[in-house]
Structures are given as structure tokens and as C-alpha cells.
Amino acid sequence: MQSSSVTWIAPSLDTETETVRVAPLNIEAEQALLGAIFRNNLAHSRVADFLEPDHFGNAVHGRIYAAICKLIERGQVANPVTLKNLFDQDGALAEIGGAQYLARLAEAAVTIINAEDYGRRIHDLYLRRQLIGLGEDVVNDAFRHDLDDPALIQIERAEQNLFNLASTGQAEGGLRRLDSALKDALDMAEAAFKRDGRTVGVASGFVDMDKKLGGLHPSDLIILAGRPSMGKTSLATNIAFNAAKAYIEGVGADGRKTAEDGAVIGFFSLEMSAEQLATRILAEESGVSSDRIRRGDVRREDFDKFVAASQRLATVPLYIDDTPALSVAALRTRARRLKRQQGLGMIVIDYLQLLRPSGSGRGSENRVQEISEITRGLKAIAKELDVPVLALSQLSRQVEQREDKRPQLADLRESGSIEQDADVVMFIFREEYYLSRAEPTRRPDEGDDKFNDRHDRWRERCEQTFGMAEVIIAKQRHGPIGIVKLHFEAETTKFDNFIGAENLPAAY
Numbered sequence: 001m002q003s004s005s006v007t008w009i010a011p012s013l014d015t016e017t018e019t020v021r022v023a024p025l026n027i028e029a030e031q032a033l034l035g036a037i038f039r040n041n042l043a044h045s046r047v048a049d050f051l052e053p054d055h056f057g058n059a060v061h062g063r064i065y066a067a068i069c070k071l072i073e074r075g076q077v078a079n080p081v082t083l084k085n086l087f088d089q090d091g092a093l094a095e096i097g098g099a100q101y102l103a104r105l106a107e108a109a110v111t112i113i114n115a116e117d118y119g120r121r122i123h124d125l126y127l128r129r130q131l132i133g134l135g136e137d138v139v140n141d142a143f144r145h146d147l148d149d150p151a152l153i154q155i156e157r158a159e160q161n162l163f164n165l166a167s168t169g170q171a172e173g174g175l176r177r178l179d180s181a182l183k184d185a186l187d188m189a190e191a192a193f194k195r196d197g198r199t200v201g202v203a204s205g206f207v208d209m210d211k212k213l214g215g216l217h218p219s220d221l222i223i224l225a226g227r228p229s230m231g232k233t234s235l236a237t238n239i240a241f242n243a244a245k246a247y248i249e250g251v252g253a254d255g256r257k258t259a260e261d262g263a264v265i266g267f268f269s270l271e272m273s274a275e276q277l278a279t280r281i282l283a284e285e286s287g288v289s290s291d292r293i294r295r296g297d298v299r300r301e302d303f304d305k306f307v308a309a310s311q312r313l314a315t316v317p318l319y320i321d322d323t324p325a326l327s328v329a330a331l332r333t334r335a336r337r338l339k340r341q342q343g344l345g346m347i348v349i350d351y352l353q354l355l356r357p358s359g360s361g362r363g364s365e366n367r368v369q370e371i372s373e374i375t376r377g378l379k380a381i382a383k384e385l386d387v388p389v390l391a392l393s394q395l396s397r398q399v400e401q402r403e404d405k406r407p408q409l410a411d412l413r414e415s416g417s418i419e420q421d422a423d424v425v426m427f428i429f430r431e432e433y434y435l436s437r438a439e440p441t442r443r444p445d446e447g448d449d450k451f452n453d454r455h456d457r458w459r460e461r462c463e464q465t466f467g468m469a470e471v472i473i474a475k476q477r478h479g480p481i482g483i484v485k486l487h488f489e490a491e492t493t494k495f496d497n498f499i500g501a502e503n504l505p506a507a508y
Contacts, residue, residue: 071083223352224392225418291491467490
């Protein structure tokens with residue numbers, strides 16, 4: 001990000017004079033670094049990971065550094081002799097002594113030991129100059145009265161620019177030794193061992209699902225897909241609520257909030273309002289039908305349940321954003337703010353196809369490209385914030401054309417990039433939904449016995465599938481695929497652990 005200006009004119013108390021503040025830079029540090037690299041090209045490796053030519057406050061020094069980088073990348077030696085011809089015709093360099101200036105840089109250098117310190121000082125001053133420019137832009141935009149650029153959009157843009165600057169300003173990172181990565185892996189395994197559910201990530205609250213997935217892992221993009229009325233939103237709400245309800249706050253070594261168990265949840269609902277989601281959670285916790293709550297068909301004793309449930313829910317760290325047509329950039333900004341303020345542990349998005357790609361003001365694009373951009377953006381958010389992102393997705397209608405209505409990866413709607421970018425793909429399927437709408441009718445010339453036999457088989461199948469749901473784990477980078485059975489209670493839109501006949505206590 002380039003700033004529009006690097007000079008700030010601050011008003012003085014004396015109205016006849018103005019104080020001119022020059023943007024911060026350190027010419028001596030830049031000269032010392034360039035000289036150190038000339039003396040020994042190995043010094044370049046100490047700063048190459050984070051220092052770029054445009055980080056130099058002096059433009060000529062930036063061009064010299066760019067030329068040094070180019071030569072070293074080619075395997076050549078970078079010194080005043082090899083750079084002399086390149087800068088012989090440089091007018092800006094001629095003003096400060098021409099090619100002889102390169103020799104003076106090398107002669108003035110004493111040691112390369114402090115090369116990294118010089119580089120980080122140059123980098124820090126670059127960030128300060130960018131902050132000054134960003135601040136100027138914010139002030140100028142706020143003074144400019146533009147009906148198409150309201151204050152809230154300006155705030156969002158300023159946060160986005162700050163984040164971009166923070167991202168490009170990271171001087172850490174890069175390659176890590178294996179033993180360092182192994183330590184992190186062992187720490188994660190130890191944390192999982194200490195938890196009751198033995199989960200590495202955020203526990204879903206469903207025993208069989210957590211056994212298959214090991215919880216929802218940080219930096220993973222998890223897709224939960226299904227046809228309408230299968231219960232996608234209900235399951236996502238249950239997972240989010242279970243994780244938030246289990247949240248236990250801890251403090252990390254750096255003094256920041258951490259989750260010893262559970263997670264702080266950011267729920268972005270692009271389809272349902274916050275009130276509708278709250279109604280579902282209230283129904284789940286109180287045991288009163290969500291349909292009855294919505295219609296106001298409640299009894300006096302139900303209000304006692306509501307009060308008790310509300311008291312339990314008051315401390316649950318579940319934050320809902322029901323802004324429609326949210327862009328990926330805006331979602332990232334709000335999630336980043338929540339993580340900074342509350343310690344975000346998981347993001348839920350309902351649902352993916354209602355998101356807008358960043359910068360969609362360019363005009364309508366191919367829908368497949370838009371979905372690809374959205375999924376890449378969500379995966380980037382998961383990695384950047386180091387939290388699992390659970391995104392709901394619609395399935396194409398081709399599911400309805402098959403006799404077996406169980407979804408497959410090929411049914412993911414509008415883009416194969418959903419399957420490609422996701423770390424986990426799960427489908428929700430309730431056979432009961434289809435069976436209840438497929439009651440047999442008498443065929444022409446069909447006898448009573450044959451029709452009754454078909455109808456009895458249908459009714460028996462309905463009874464077998466009543467209240468049953470399947471979560472089909474069709475893709476998982478870190479573990480096995482398979483089917484997890486859950487119990488679904490339609491009245492309260494609540495999923496729960498399924499207890500099969502094999503898990504029931506033996507009868508004596």
C-alpha cells in the first residue's frame with residue numbers, strides 16, 4: 001500500500017506559522033545496511049525475508065537495494081564494481097556523487113553483524129510512514145462529503161487498509177525448522193489429551209462426529225452442505241451453541257485470552273435474522289417448540305422455562321451478525337475485530353452462496369469464479385485468524401433426480417472449488433423428509449393385498465427413520481470419511497447424539 005503523502009502539516013498555536021513535520025526515515029541506517037551487504041553479500045540473507053526496495057525512505061537507496069537483490073538472486077556478486085555500469089546513467093545517483101557513492105557506502109561499512117537490526121529499523125520506519133499516509137487519507141475522506149461513501153464504509157475501508165498494512169508489515173514468519181513445528185504438534189496433542197472429548201480442535205458437542213473429526217480444527221474450512229429443509233442451519237446452530245456453552249476462558253503466555261475448552265463463536269447469518277436464530281436456541285434450551293414460540297402459542301409455565309433458559313444463555317459467548325449480502329472483506333474485518341476484542345474461536349457462515357466476493361463492485365462476474373473467490377477468501381480467513389470456519393452450502397437439484405437422495409461431492413452447487421478449497425466436506429441427510437412425502441398411492445389394476453403390502457413397508461420404513469439424521473463426511477484431509485448418525489427433534493430443531501440399539505443397556 002502506497003501512501004498519498006508522507007508530510008503532515010500540523011497547525012500551530014501561532015496562527016501565522018505552521019509546524020512542518022518530516023516523515024520519519026533514517027538515512028544512516030539505510031547507508032549502513034547497503035554498505036554491509038556490499039562488504040559481504042551474506043548480509044542480504046538476514047533481511048531478504050522482510051525487507052523490500054520500497055521500504056527505503058530514500059528512493060535511490062531503494063533502487064540500489066533492488067539491484068543488489070536482482071544480482072544475488074542470479075547467483076552473482078553484488079558490489080560497487082558490478083553495479084557501477086547500472087548506475088552510471090542514473091541522474092538521481094549522479095546528484096549525490098554518481099557511482100563513487102556506491103564505493104563510499106562499502107568503505108563506510110564496518111561490520112555485517114548489525115545488518116538485521118538496520119533492516120528492521122528501516123522496515124519499522126516504512127510502516128510509520130505508511131501509517132501517516134493512511135491517517136491522512138482517513139482525515140481527507142472524512143472531510144469530503146460524498147453521499148456514496150458513508151462513514152460506516154469509510155470505517156470499514158480504514159480497518160481493511162490497516163489490516164493490509166499489518167499483513168504486509170509482518171517481519172516474522174518464513175521457513176521453520178521441523179523441531180519447532182513438532183513442538184507445536186505435541187502441544188496440540190497434549191491439549192487434546194487433557195480434554196474430556198479428546199479433541200484437537202473445537203468440539204462440536206456430538207460424540208460420534210468428534211470421534212471422526214477430532215473436533216473442528218483451527219485454520220480449517222469446513223463445508224456443511226445439504227438440500228433445503230435438511231437441517232443445515234439447525235445443525236450449525238447446535239454446533240455453535242454447544243461450543244459456546246462449553247467455553248472456558250484461559251490466559252496464554254502472551255497475556256491474551258485463550259480457550260481452555262469450547263470457543264467464542266462469530267455467527268454470520270445472511271439468511272435468517274438474529275431474532276430467528278435466538279428463537280431456535282431458546283427453543284433448544286427450554287424444550288418449547290420454536291414454532292409455538294414464533295406464533296405466541298405458549299403457556300404460563302413456558303415463561304418459567306424461558307426465564308431459566310435465558311439466565312443460562314446470558315453468559316454464552318455467541319455473537320450474531322445478520323447483515324445481508326455481506327462481502328468476504330467485510331466479514332474478515334468484523335471477525336478480526338471480534339478476535340481482537342473477545343478472543344474469537346470459531347466462525348459460522350449461513351450460507352456461502354449469499355456472500356459477496358471482495359470488491360464485487362466491479363460488476364457481475366461468472367458465478368463459478370465468484371464462488372471460487374469466496375471459498376479462497378474463507379480459507380484465507382481461517383488461516384489468518386487460526387480458527388475453524390464452518391460454512392453452510394446449498395446443493396444442486398440433481399440430488400432430487402436420483403432414487404438414492406444421499407448427497408455426493410459432485411452435488412456441491414456452482415463450483416468445484418468448494419470441494420477443492422475445503423478441508424472437510426459434510427452433508428446432512430434426513431431420509432424421513434423424503435419418505436414422509438412419498439406415501440404410496442394405488443396403482444391401476446393393483447389389488448388390495450399388494451397395495452397394502454407396499455403401504456405397510458413404507459410405514460415401517462418411516463418408523464425406522466423417524467427422528468434420524470445422517471451426517472455424511474465425504475472429505476476430510478486429516479482423517480477418515482464415513483457416516484455419523486444423529487437424532488433430530490423437529491419441534492425444537494435440535495440435533496442430539498444418536499443412541500442405537502447396540503448402545504442400550506442389556507435387558508435382564
